[in-house]
Amino acid sequence: MxxxxxxxxxxxxxxxxxxxTSVYHAQAWHQLADELGVTWTDDLANQLKGVGRMDSLNLILKSGGKENDYTEDEKVKYATKKNDNYLNLLKGLTxxxxxxxxxxxxxxxxxxxxxxxxxxxxxxxxxxxxxxxxxxxxxxxxxxxxxxxxxxxxxxxxxxxxxxxxxxxxxxxxxxxxxxxxxxxxxxxxxxxxxxxxxxxxxxxxxxxxxxxxxxxxxxxxx
Structure with a gap:
């Protein structure tokens, strides 16, 4: 050192x-995982820490065995939906x-x-x-x-x-x-x-x- x-x-x-703010990220990703039919776990939440938006979505899909179920355009749509939800949760941050x-x-x-x-x-x-x-x-x-x-x-x-x-x-x-x-x-x-x-x-x-x-x-x- x-x-x-x-x-x-x-x-x-x-x-x-x-x-x-990681709490709000987790909350927004949890809601999207539920919508996609992927089981949310503490291990999955930890995997997403510090990871970018699209990479996080791909990790969620892989966790549920759904990595090949969506087109890139559909993935962008879901990632954008998560981000909109996250920004909504951030309102009032001080x-x-x-x-x-x-x-x-x-x-x-x-x-x-x-x-x-x-x-x-x-x-x-x-x-x-x-x-x-x-x-x-x-x-x-x-x-x-x-x-x-x-x-x-x-x-x-x-x-x-x-x-x-x-x-x-x-x-x-x-x-x-x-x-x-x-x-x-x-x-x-x-x-x-x-x-x-x-x-x-x-x-x-x-x-x-x-x-x-x-x-x-x-x-x-x-x-």
Whole structure:
């Protein structure tokens, strides 16, 4: 692991790291799975964490043995329906929905002049950051439409460093999903896993919840 003093930037996932919008994603996907006749399970919900829209739909269809039942146009229609439902659920989102300690952590990074970028596979991330009143702290945001591969491929986190004009070893990535941690590690950045350390056991640093994520705790873990 690199030294804390080498770190110049932080790259964030959004859902489950900054705000609990992952709950709304799961709710919208659950409703679509029911409509498609696919059994919703906790394992399926975990597989979708940090995964893009079309990839998530394909995982649901594969889970139900229905991966060959729909045309691409039909899949786009269902993915759009899910997204419309998700946006509906997001109405009323405020900074009260920011996960414990994360607003203070982001403000602390800003105060200490760290660069910050967003590496979310969600195309709705700009709207969410605005609703949470956090957009002003993010120097850059990776546009999911410019990516060839989704998480766990490292592309999104490599891009998250590039848009900050930083080397991978100068960056820390924060994730709550296995696919995201793999993506950070594949990009050769320091990974912070937020959640069950038994599940996120590939992360360089583990915190069980967001309230533990502070500069001081990260420094301590890297020393």
């Amino acid at each position: 690199v030294k804390f003093e080498q770190i110049k930037g932080f790259i964030f996932d959004l859902d489950g790291v900054i705000a609990n 900074d009260d929905d920011i996960l414990a300690g994360m607003k203070e952590f982001i403000q602390d990074l800003d105060a200490h002049h760290y660069l910050i970028s967003l590496a979310s596979s969600s195309k709705n991330s700009p709207k969410v950051l605005e609703a949470l009143d956090l957009a002003k702290y993010f120097n850059e945001r990776v546009d999911p439409d410019t990516l060839t591969h989704g998480k766990p491929d490292p592309e999104i986190y490599r891009r998250g460093a590039e848009i900050l004009n930083l080397k991978p070893e100068e960056c820390i990535g924060l994730e709550d999903a296995v696919s995201g941690v793999k993506s950070i590690n594949g990009a050769h950045e320091t990974s912070v896993g937020i959640g069950d350390p038994k599940i996120l056991n590939e992360a360089d640093i583990n915190f069980t919840d967001t309230s533990q994520v502070t500069l001081a705790n990260i420094k301590k873990a890297m020393d």
